Amino acid sequence: MTTTEAASVELRDLLLSRIRDVPDYPQPGVTFKDITPLLADPVAFNALVDALAGLCRRHAATKVVGLEARGFILAAPAAARAHLGFVPVRKAGKLPGETLGKTYDLEYGTAEIEVQTDAFAPDDRVLVIDDVLATGGTAEAALDLVRRAGATIAGVAVLLELEFLDGRARLAPALGGAPLEALITV
Numbered sequence: 725m726t727t728t729e730a731a732s733v734e735l736r737d738l739l740l741s742r743i744r745d746v747p748d749y750p751q752p753g754v755t756f757k758d759i760t761p762l763l764a765d766p767v768a769f770n771a772l773v774d775a776l777a778g779l780c781r782r783h784a785a786t787k788v789v790g791l792e793a794r795g796f797i798l799a800a801p802a803a804a805r806a807h808l809g810f811v812p813v814r815k816a817g818k819l820p821g822e823t824l825g826k827t828y829d830l831e832y833g834t835a836e837i838e839v840q841t842d843a844f845a846p847d848d849r850v851l852v853i854d855d856v857l858a859t860g861g862t863a864e865a866a867l868d869l870v871r872r873a874g875a876t877i878a879g880v881a882v883l884l885e886l887e888f889l890d891g892r893a894r895l896a897p898a899l900g901g902a903p904l905e906a907l908i909t910v
């Protein structure tokens with residue numbers, strides 16, 4: 725197990741202690757990383773939001789994207805704490821007006837996500853925040869949407885990276901040199 729400089733050992737240990745492994749969910753063979761105990765702990769949740777807001781500042785983001793649904797829970801308070809606007813990337817069919825869409829593969833299925841075409845200003849630098857990086861398919865699709873919507877990628881920040889699924893390698897071309905920050909890597 726390793727950690728990046730995005731989180732101290734103490735913060736990493738606190739966050740990790742509040743993430744629960746659920747075997748064979750949502751399908752056999754998948755160990756689901758359940759963050760609900762972390763969200764229910766005000767000290768851990770507040771420390772997590774602080775750390776993510778710090779990454780917004782470190783990477784000079786001007787907007788924060790959250791990925792439906794669990795990404796919303798982390799990205800929206802982090803954006804507010806960093807005094808930045810929040811942009812939702814939603815599962816297909818949920819956003820009104822003109823949208824851009826992208827279909828992608830998940831560890832356990834396929835999905836399509838969308839963003840509103842007018843979500844960003846041309847000079848926006850976007851930090852994409854999600855809870856888990858697994859295969860990297862969701863984050864890769866989100867980066868494609870952000871670019872097509874005309875903004876610059878400031879980086880991707882996740883609470884938890886599942887190293888064995890190699891999402892970091894999959895994401896590298898889409899990041900184009902921008903950082904991938906994982907508070908915890910397992």
Ligand SMILES: O=P(O)(O)OC[C@H]1O[C@H](OP(=O)(O)OP(=O)(O)O)[C@H](O)[C@@H]1O
Binds near residue numbers: 792829831855860
């Ligand atoms: O790196 P990947 O293989 O793409 O997997 C990571 C994604 O999977 C989960 O979302 P999910 O689509 O299960 O939706 P949820 O947040 O609505 O539960 C998780 O919240 C990430 O967004």
Ligand SMILES: Nc1ncnc2[nH]cnc12
Binds near residue numbers: 754831859
């Ligand atoms: N194993 C996992 N646990 C939690 N969220 C996930 N998203 C993709 N894979 C996941």
